[in-house]
Amino acid sequence: MENLGILDSLSDECIDEILQSWNGYCSCTEEILKGKGDLSIESEFVAVVIALCRHGLEGLVKDHFLQVLEVAFKENGVSKFWQHFHDYCDASMMASNKPLQIQENYQSVLCESLEEICLQKQFQEKCLLILVHALQSYEESLMESKKSEVETDNLFSRYQLMVSSVLLTTLPRHFPEILRLYFKESLEELSTMMAEEYEGGNEIQGEGNFDLDEGESLTKIEVDIDKRYYEMNTVRNTKLVRNIGKVVRDLRSLGFTSMTEDAYASAIFFLLKTKVHDLAGDDYRSPVLESIREWIQAVPLQFLYALLDYLGDSVGYDTASSGLKSPLASCPSSCYPGISIPSEGLIRWQLRLEYFAYETLQDLRIGKLFEIIVDYPDSSPAIEDLKQCLEYTGQHSKLVDSFISSLRFRLLTAGASTNDILHQYVSTIKALRTIDPTGVFLEAVGEPISEYLRGRKDTIKCIVTMLTDGTGGHSNGPGNSGDSLLEELNRDAGNQENADCGDDFNIDDKQAWMNAERWEPDPVKADPLKSSRNRRKLDILGMMVNIIGSKDQLVNEYRVMLAEKLLNKSDYDIDSEIRTLELLKIHFGESSMQRCEIMLNDLIDSKRTNTNIKASMQQSQRGTEQGEGISLALLDATIISSNFWPPILVESLNIPAAVDQLLSDYARRFHEIKTPRKLLWKKNLGTVKLELQFEDRTVQFTVAPVHAAIIMQFQEQTTWTSKNLAAAIGVPVDMLNRRISFWISKGILSEMPGKESDDHVFTLVDDMVDTNRNGVINGTCEELLVVDEEGEGSVASVEEQLLKEMTVYEKFILGMLTNFGSMALDRIHNTLKMFCVAEPAYDKSLHQLQSFLSGLISEEKLELRDAFLFITERLKIFIHWPQES
Amino acid sequence: MVRNLGWHPVASWTWDAQDETCGICRMAFDGCCPDCKFPGDDCPLIWGACNHAFHLHCILKWVNSQTPQPHCPMCRREWQFKG
Ligand SMILES: [Zn+2]
């Protein structure tokens, strides 16, 4: 517009001159762009440009020139350029399942077409330079060259802008994907080459050079650097990197800078992800994080280093960048001291790649955490890796959420045995303790497990068995047999305490972890008071006690189990029980274990007393006839302080007369020695070792006295009716029927229906060979411990005691539920507390109530829906609560 | 033919006192006094001339605290150990 204004004020002469110059300018431009710009044309061009500029038409000259360049670029360059990629428009077609030939083909197509269009661009820039020179000549003629440089810069940047906008507005949609594929495949190729090289230099590389001591670090780092420098050179010199570098440079020159970076970034991340998956796999027994870090150093970082170096924008000796302290910068291998201080860009790349790798590995491991924990402690390398990843990413909440849901899905189901759940829980505790020394999310993860276990009846029993049983925490694990979980825990605690002394830095670690940790623990559960040293004491036993509800309940259950075990011993060997008790005393305190200690002491005393009594009886008996049945030598009694034992089920039983006589003598002698103390025999308790002799063989059994009493009756008389036999041994008929089934199952007795409908006839199977023909060899001895075969213990179990006490409230609970329709557990609990104050006052814990109610649920009297208890439809039919009256 | 290879019976012991608990510490006779860890031989019972029984340790403490003349805590008769 401005130019046209000038035109108005011009003379005709001037206009003619301008027109002439303009025509000359246009034709020269055309010639130059055709590449025919020889010296004469160039000087003519300079002349017309100067002429036009003199008339103030400098802007018009520039605009026209750029316009012509644009048209030419579009016509000769762009459309042809995109044409090359037309065949590859279906980018997905080029995914790896395509023949290699085609892939190579398009790699070279990309290189060549880029080269072609860049050549054209370079040519146009050369043309532009001619214009710049012309303009400079004009300005020199004006003797003022102040602004010239700015002007030319401006011209080039306008040109650059034109090039990129022309390309970007015509960009085919699949082009970025082509770039991504190009980089992906090139990188894969590079990675393979690196792997081969790596293999070659493996011997040096194999040495762990990551945690170096101050002393040896210098020399080692130097070796390291030399080697890396060498590697770097090989990479830099490879044709491949040069080609990639060239492609990147060309793309940048066309204005695809960020698209290119996105493409190789996404290719690198893709490759890294594949690599992490390859390295990690389903192998949890070896650490992979280190190899991943090494690989990042060896492939993508070297590639980036070489690339940035080739492009000339990486290797600034930029000391300012050392201000950027990454958490990894302290690690000597993570930068390249000596070669150059890595550019900030490279460090940023390293951080990005490592973060991505950590996150990928972490997600992979979290997804398989259940299996990993099943495999614990063999899988501890995977756990250690996961710990490091989480420390870096701070995404602990991911672990908690994912693990809880896999627990609910896979473990906390009706199909899993309580034992399995407990073992998995123990492994979980051990494994997570490694990851999270504060125990914050162990609590979060543990809660659903303990909650679930509380609803199971056999939980306490399983826990106690696990603690005291020789099979330890892992029944199928090698090596540890004969070692209880408790002993393992104790060893563990010892180690932990030792470790605790020396690791003050750990507290900082913990603090860092707490800071990094975004997941907010439940403020009630995660008591800040617990968060210091007490928190670390979150031991497995403590978590077990937490399931049961109280220490006392666990101790109680242990006592019942111990009593059962001790009463069924046929000797006085209690070494392993003493060891367990000592360990339990450490955890629960001496006073809690006092009664158990007295029980064990009873066995020690029994052994001594037994020896004394037998010795004195033998003296007085000397010369007297031994009598039939049993000799004193075969008798070994256990004498208990019953006040300290759990309630013991005493049943009447007529034992063989000879034994009975011997027991009376024994008791009398005890009274003589220990006056005024007396012995009270519990004849149904204890063990008896028998040998059944048949014509062709003998068989040994260790049984309860009632079994012995039964079978001995068959010496006098080979057939008994259940009524007669029950009377003979002094037990109720139904108990006889239950107990005798042991001998029937062993093929020693046979059973037939009796004359009366409720009577049975039992007969000694003379010819046992018939029933057991297969595999029976004369004289074979077979020892079986069959105590408690039918689950009839000699000690009242804790549940039996609880059940008896709770049954009183059953009617009350059913009545409440009939009235209210449904109630939550704690409401039932509170109501019982409020109303059942008269004898027997309700004094049970919530857990005890819960386990009683789950009994009612399994009897289908109650059902549980959404945490509310209902009376089942089935039961409603049977209940007729007095409505009126 | 059944041959007995070993009989391992179970019995409990008792002091066989008339009362269940010690009149001094209120603990069971077949248990032990508050100062003792183990019952039985370690914490024996003792009878007075009045036929009242106590944990030995309990009555000794009682007797020592009663001056000049100790009495049975149950019947207030002059305390004398049963001979
Ligand atoms: Zn006492």
Ligand SMILES: [Zn+2]
């Ligand atoms: Zn005492």
Ligand SMILES: [Zn+2]
């Ligand atoms: Zn008295």
